[in-house]
Amino acid sequence: MAGRPSGGAAGFLAMAFVIVGLAGIFATYAAPVPLSRALVREAALDQVLAAASAPDATARLAAVRPALGDSADAVLSGPGTLPEGTLLERVARERTRIRAHFEREAAALATRLRLLIGVATLAAAVFGVAMMGAGR
Secondary structure, three states: OOOOOOHHHHHHHHHHHHHHHHHHHHHHHHOOHHHHHHHHHHHHHHHHHHHHOOOOHHHHHHHHHHHHHHHHHHHOOOOOOOOOOOHHHHHHHHHHHHHHHHHHHHHHHHHHHHHHHHHHHHHHHHHHHHHHHHOO
16 A cells, blocks of 8 residues: 555645636636726727717816726827817727727736646646655
8 A cells, every 4th residue: 555645645636736726716807807997998988979979078078087097198188289080080099099908918918827827737736746756
């Protein structure tokens, strides 16, 4: 029975695989972040279009400005010069820009998550092999 692994070693091996599973579960929380951010920005752009046709358009557009984040200067007139094109054209251009931006962000996040899960899997495998060989 000297070559047979102990129950403790098998428990450690099981925990090594649990760590990989936990890394995957944590990845499911991070993966939708770029999509969520894109949807929030799209909703803010929709609010801009709705606010522009309201009787108190200036006040409503000023209220929407913080939700636009870095899109505000490209869409709304700020102190200084007015962006080129009509509001509808500026919103359409900004939608295209933010979709491309968040698509790149999602691709980068997916790469990092794959790397994280790959490293965790490799570490768990090495740990498991070491634990299974430690009883000999």
